[in-house]
Amino acid sequence: MGEVVGELARVRDALERPTLRLLDGKWAAFRVAVLRCSFSRDRRSVQADRLHVQVDTFIDELQGQGIDVPSNANGRALCNAWVNDQWLFRDNSPDGNLVYSLTSFALEALDLVQGLSRERVLVSESRLTTILDTVRRWAMEAAPDAEARIERLNTQIRELKAERDRLQAGGEVAAASDDRMLDGYTNLIDLIGQLPSDFKRVEESVLDMHREILRDFRDDDRAVAEVLDEYLRKQDELVKGTPEGRAFDGAFVLLRDDALLLELRENVHVILAHPAAAALDSGDLNDIRGAEIVIRQGTKDVLTQRRRLTATLKEHIVNHDALQERELGRVLRGIERELSTWMETAGQRASVPLELLPPMAKVGHFRERLWDPASAAPPPPLEPLDDDTPEPPTVEQLRLQGGPSLEDLRAALLDAITDGDLDTVGQLFNELPSELRRPVEILGLLHVVSGAGALHDTEESEVYEAVRAGGVRRNFLVPVIPLSESDTVAVEGLTLAGDVDG
Template identity: 50%
Template sequence: MTTTRPTTRGSMTDVDLEYARVRAVLDRPTLRLMSRPTSGVVLAVFRTVFDRDVQYVPADRMHLQVEEHVTRLQATGARVPASEQPAPQAQAQAQAQAPDENRPNGRALCREWVTAQWLVRSNSPDGDEQYSLTSHALEALSLVDTLSSDRALISESRLAMIVDAVHRWAARAEPDPAVQIRRLDAQIAELQAERERLASGDEPAVVDEDRMRDGYTNITDLIRQLPSDFKRVEEAVASMHREIVEDFRNEVRPIGEILDDYLARTDTLMQATPEGRAFEGAFELLRDDALLLRLRDDIATILEHPFAAGLTSAERRTFRNTVSILRQGIEDVLAQRRLLTGTLRDQIVAHDVVRDRELDAVLRSVNRRLAALMDGGGLRDRVPLELLPPVAEVGTLRERFYDPDTEAVPPLIEEPDDDVFEELDVESLRRHGGPLLAELRTVLRSGTAESSDRAFHGLPPEHRRPVELFGLAHLLTGRPDFETAAATVPHHTVRPDGTAVTFTMPTADLAPPVPSGDDDTLEAR
C-alpha cells in the first residue's frame, strides 16, 4: 500500500496555495456582490438606474431612485439590504412622524455601496456630485446578462472567431518572409476567386438567420464586456494617481530628483500596469477614424439582415451604440489620465522648497532642545510644556501713514473762456439736423417734375443734403413704383461743407400730380 505525499512549495502545499488563490478571488468586490443574499435586489437596482446609455447619475436623483426601487421590491417580499439605522432619538422621531419606519434610506445604501467598491462618487464638470458603477459592478452585471441569455456555449461562429484570431496572430508572429508571402498569396487567390465568382453573376453566399443570430450573440458578448474593461483601466489610473500623490507628499529626496522621477513616471504612465498597456494598444487601434467609420457601417449592415427583425428596440439601440461606447470609454480613461497629469503639475508647482527648509530647521532645533533636556534631567523630572503658545499682546498699529498730499489745498478753478465755443444760430442747427420734410413735400406736390429724382435735383444745394434722401424715401413710401422698382437712379447730394456725394435709390413717377390739399394721401402712398 502506497500513500501519496502532498507536494510542498516551501512550507505550503498545493492545496494551500490553491485555497489562498481561491479566497483572494472570492474576496473581490465582484464575487462579494454576487454571493450576498441581497445581491438580486442590488443588481436589479443597478441595472434599472444605470441603463446601457446612462453612465453617471446625479447624487440626489440616485438616492431617490434607490429608495423607491428598494421599497417596491421590499413590498413584493424580496430580501433587501438593510441601511444604517439613525440615532435613537432621530429614529423615535421618524417613527412618530412616518407610519413606515422600515423604509430604506437611499443615501445610506449608496454610502454602503461606495464602501463596498460597487459605486464611485465623484464630481461632474458642473461641480455637482454624481454616482457611477465601478468595474466590479459592471463585471457582475455583464455576468448576469451572459448567464441570462439563451445561447450555445460552443457554436460555429465562436469557433470560427477563435480560429480566425489564431490564424491572424500566427501570421503576424511568423518570422520567415517566405512563409508570410505564401500566406498572403493564398489569401489573394481566395479573394480573387470569390470576386470572379460574384463578377460572373453568381449570387452572394448569404448567411441564414440562425447562423447570423449566433454570430450576433457572440459579438454582443464581447461588447457587453467593454464598459467593465474601460472602467478597470480608469480605476487603475486613479489608483496610480493616489499612490503618486501619497509618495509625493511623503518624499524626502531633493527637489531635482523628485522632478526627474515623476516626469519619467508620467511619460511611462500607461506602461506601468497591465491595464494601461492593454489600453494603449486598443487606443492605437481605436483612434483610427476610418476604422471606426467602417465599424459603424458594418453594424448597420448586420442590422439590415432579416434576422434583426426579431431583435428588440433596446438590443438594436445597444448594438448600434457600440462606437459610442468605445469613444466614451476612451474619453473617460483619457480624462482620468489628464487629471493625474494636472495633479502632478500642481504638486510640483506648489512644492515650496523654502518652507520645507524652514520646517526642517524648526524640527531640528526642537530635537536639539529635547536632547539637551534629556541629558540634564532625571527620569521623574517634569518639564512644563504648553500645548499652545501664549497670545502675543500687540498694541494698535497705525494702518495709515502721513501723506502730505492729503492735506494740500486743491488748485483753484480756472475761469471759463467764453471765446472757446462758436456762436450757434438756427440756420446752422438746421443745416446739421434731420431732413426738411416740408420743403420736400412742397417740391413733390408742385408738379414741376415728372419723377422724384428730378424734383430732388430741382432743390437748391442747401436742401439736397444726404439726410434729405431719408425724408424723400419716407414721403414716397407706399407708392408701388417706388417700392417695387427694379432699378435705382443716382441722386446727387451736397454736404453742409460743400462736398458732393452721389447715392442711388429708387424713384417714383409724379405724373399726374397728387392733389395739394390731401397731405395724408401722399405720405400714405
C-alpha cells in the first residue's frame, strides 16, 4: 500500500505540471494548434498586439469552418490566461516592445505532439547505436583503473586499424541504406528538437534567480555581500548541478571551438547529400540544417538573461546608500517614539496640523569657487621623448597589412595553368608561399580569376588554408574553381589596378 500511495503522489504531481495540462481538456487540440501556428523555431517571440490579432484571426477561421472554439474568447483574454497557466511568457524585448514567447513547458508539450505525429518510430537501430556509443564513451571516462582504460583504448585501436587496413586493401565501402538513413534522420531530428526546451529551462532558471535577487534586495535584513554570495552560489549550482546547466555549458564550449562548428556543418552537409534525404519534408530538412542556429540562439537567450541579472546587481550596488538608509531609519523611529508619547494623552479624535512638505529655506547666492592663482599658471613644458620613439614599420610589414598582391597572384596562376600539375585554384593557393597565403590574398586570387572570366557556378567547395601575418592558420570554404589552359590568354590580357598601362 505504501508503494502505491507514493507512486500515486508522483503521478499526480506529474499530471499537474503545465506540460500535461496543456495537452488535457476539451480545448487541448485548439491550444496546441494555435501555439504551433504562432511560434516556430525561426519565430521564437511575437509582439503582444500582433499575437492577439493573430489568435483572433485563427478563431474566426475555425468558426468559419464550423469548428468549436472557446466561447466568448478573444486573443487578448486567451493569451493572458495562457500566461497564468505558464504556457506563455510575457516580457519586454531589447527594443522596449512587449512580446510573448513559449515557456519550457509549452515547448515540451509541442515536441511531444510533434513526436507522436511522426509516422516512423524512434526505437530504431540508430537510437540504440547512439545509446551504446554514449554508454561506451562514458564507461571509458568512468573507469578508475588505468589498465582497464588502456585495454579499452587498445581494443578500439585494433578495430579501427583493422577497418583502415581493409579499406586500404581495396575493401568495399558500403553506403548506408535508405531505411537506415531515415532512422538516423528521425533520431537526429528528435535530439535537435529537445534543444529549445532545454535552453528555455536554463533561461527560466536564470529568470527565477533574477526575481529572487530583486526580492532579496527589497529585504532590509540582508546585506549586499550576502546577496552577492547567494547569487554566485546559485549561478554555480545552475551551471554544474542541473542537467540543463551542464548542457548549456557544453553548448557554450562548442560555440567557442571553430573546428567543432566547422565539423558540424560539414557533417550536416554530408548526411543531407545522401539520396534518402529526398524523402524528408522541408520542415525536417530545416530542422537538421538549423542545428547550429538552435544552439547559437539558445545560448544567446540564456546569456541575455544573465546580463540582465548582472545589470540588476550592478545597479543596486551603485545606488545602494547604507548611510542614507540608516539616517532615514533613525528619523522614522524618532517619529514613532513621539507619536507614542503623544498618544498617551491625546483623545480618540485628536488631530495635529501637519504640513506634507517643510517650508523652503530662503538662502542667498554664495560663491562656489574663489580665484586661485595656481589655476592661471601655464602647464609645465613637455619632456622630450625622442629616445623612446619606436622604430617605424618597414615596408614589408606595411605590405603584410595591406591589400592582395595581384601581380604575384596572376604570375602564380599563369605558372600553374602552364605546368598543368594542379587542378583547382584552391590547390594552387595551398601551394603558395606563406606571404601569399594571407586571407586577403584569397580575395585577390578570386579577383584575378573573375576578371579572366574563369568563375563558374558550382555547389562544390574546397578548403583554402590561409596564414595570417602572425603565423595563425585559418581555413575558408570557397567554391571549386577548375584550372584550364583555355584561361591562359584571358589571364595574360587581364589589366589590374596596379598595372602601369591602366
